[in-house]
Amino acid sequence: MIFVDACFGRETPYTPVWMMRQAGRYLPEYREVRRKIGNFLDMTKNPEAVAEVTLQPVEILDVDAAILFSDILNLPMEMGLPLRFEPGVGPIFDRQISTDKDIDSLDPEGYKKLEYVYKGVELIRKRLHPSKALIGFAGSPWTIATYMVEGKGSKHYSRIKKMVYSDPMTLHRLLGVLTENTLNYLSNQIDAGADVVMLFDSWGGALEQEKFLEFSWNYMKEIARKLKERYPNTPVIGFSKGVGLYLEKMDGKFDVIGIDWNTPMERAVEVFQDRYTLQGNLDPTRLYSKTATKEGVDKIAQTMKGHRHIFNLGHGILPDVPVENAKFFIDYVKEVTRRGR
């Protein structure tokens, strides 16, 4: 698989490419499945629907990797927090975590209840072309904890940051429980057929540098370390958003580090050299215009020439991007990075 080769820094005929949220609302075929099933959460629980929408972008856009269709909040939901999605707000936990007693109420083996995910992974791997990789994923413990403590998306992260500064021991305990579950959740995804796994830390940037290292990155590192012990041949991708200023302090047994679009790729290469494959980082809004897409891809390709690289957006694809432009992005990346050009 060209994608797995790129994760390990082996030579590939071109730079492989996929898009975060590529199984998503910008695709009419995705919207059709969602219409049939009724809502997002039910889709994530239906292995057939999961397989279908996961495979759509591979068939339609010819990306080099499929990423499991799911949500990072399925795990805490199955650990015991009822989850709902409210239009215009997003995910909501009506019950929140703030005390040791709240943590006691969680199922310490919640990962075992995600059979529908493992089943989906099996179906996808069976149907996916052998040359394409399947990426499994989970949220980082910090990001999951943030949702569990705040109850929903947050602007200032006041509740969890109160814990960071006033009750760090309770928070560390919660992060420990989540780390154990996430490790096993990803292991099960690999056992079911995932070729690569990725940790999404959407809210790493909510913390200043030393607190980010203590409350987020260290737990991600622990998961990566234990995964590599269990599965040395499965690449692990770490992606924290909003931490471009902290790169110097980020290490660990990852094969790939995701770079968000705010971080100039020059800087990421300067910091990491070729210790990791770097994944990213086109600004997703560039996909509104083919000219802007081309300009952005050219710049990144130039910077990453001769370096370990997987092309991607620097954040998820937006729902109102024309499919034609997404297709142009994928095709153009392959064209411009083809070796011997």
Added chain:
Amino acid sequence: MIFVDACFGRETPYTPVWMMRQAGRYLPEYREVRRKIGNFLDMTKNPEAVAEVTLQPVEILDVDAAILFSDILNLPMEMGLPLRFEPGVGPIFDRQISTDKDIDSLDPEGYKKLEYVYKGVELIRKRLHPSKALIGFAGSPWTIATYMVEGKGSKHYSRIKKMVYSDPMTLHRLLGVLTENTLNYLSNQIDAGADVVMLFDSWGGALEQEKFLEFSWNYMKEIARKLKERYPNTPVIGFSKGVGLYLEKMDGKFDVIGIDWNTPMERAVEVFQDRYTLQGNLDPTRLYSKTATKEGVDKIAQTMKGHRHIFNLGHGILPDVPVENAKFFIDYVKEVTRRGR
């Protein structure tokens, strides 16, 4: 004024300190005025109320500077866009800007309609102790334009970034009109008695580096340059949020550069040396705990020792911070930075 001295890099007996949003909801005295007036927007239009709440944190906390109580959106409102504030959403422009015709409909001299602001500045300067500075302010053209194009706060800034990538000329025209208005708006604040002026670019970080320089920082620089021609003795503060990765590319005739809390102060000093006074940057959530406040202040004070510095938070103070903790922050900064200690 110790504050103005620090802006120009002159020696001061201690590092002066104030807080963004210090005239705000965490103060019971502020909430009382707001209750009497009824709503936020009416408060900004009432010079007596403006003066009263602007002076409150000086009296209560003994900060070294007062900052005019107002909103960055009063200017575009007076240029012709009706503004309202919706609880839980924030500011909303029901009519948005997207075409040349929309720009034609704006009052190119809207800044003249902000007499209530100039009147407020006069009242404050009259009542404020002569040792304390009064900071006037405006939003950056890019940040104001973002509100005018998006209509309200935004997660992905899709509409204005579509303009960045598909219709940059129209956007540059809008930014030009805003730049001219902002320059005159700040000039009038200085004429009315402001000792210092500050440009707030809350959404600079919505752009990748080169686009940030083109669509935001360049306009801020132009305003600073022209202000310094007119008022060489009035310090100008530039503050863009979310651009810690772009510092190397930021220059201009500012006296002070604000640093957000995501940006390690070490890095800011390394990049700017003592070309500017640096303002910032305690994480506002540290104010939830005195221990965390102390730890954070100690670290910043250590880093900035011997450098040009104004102490501040790295973002606005949050409404649920205890006044006692805010007071502790101000007192502790003065204590720990006092020379000869």
